[in-house]
């Protein structure tokens with residue numbers, strides 16, 4: 001498909017990413033501040049930032065197959081900003097847990113990480129996302145050479161860990177995590193040639 005003629009410029013798409021990532025967060029914390037987040041605001045904030053992180057993460061994985069499909073190589077320039085917002089949401093998700101759920105009790109936080117497997121998996125995913133975010137800085141990326149791509153292949157492992165964390169955290173209604181698992185499998189399937197080359 002050739003859509004060069006009407007394709008929006010990258011600066012405009014980046015502006016959309018900033019606006020549509022930041023506005024929902026401002027709205028969320030404003031509603032929490034004025035006590036309009038329903039009966040269980042802590043659960044709501046953890047839910048919103050967790051799902052937001054997952055949505056943005058999957059969006060970042062969609063960009064390169066979409067760029068290929070639309071023959072719009074410049075779309076790749078959006079991958080970093082979307083990935084960084086996924087990381088930002090994930091950090092807020094964990095900070096909300098730390099602040100509101102375990103009330104800054106670090107010992108309890110560590111216990112939770114070791115005692116509850118879905119939290120252990122979430123923590124490993126967060127560590128991978130942190131490494132990906134830090135190494136997305138241009139200078140560090142340049143210094144890493146080929147190692148950068150190797151490290152960034154951990155993105156796929158992070159995806160598997162995040163959807164597992166979601167699936168495991170849910171007690172009854174499994175349709176939503178199963179839908180996210182299906183989307184991740186599809187996005188990994190689009191990269192099957194790359195995975196075959198690893199074998």
Ligand code: HEM
Pocket residue numbers: 046047048049050051053054057086090093094097101119122123125126129162165166169170
């Ligand atoms: C130390 C790291 C993490 C901790 C402590 C943590 C904690 C939690 C908690 C307490 C829940 C709610 C479970 C419930 O409703 O009972 C949750 C759900 C979730 N988390 Fe995490 N999480 C971590 C990492 C991550 C990361 C890195 C991501 C994504 C990038 C993520 C995405 C999600 C999603 C999508 C849900 C389901 C949201 C829902 O339906 O409520 N989490 N997490």
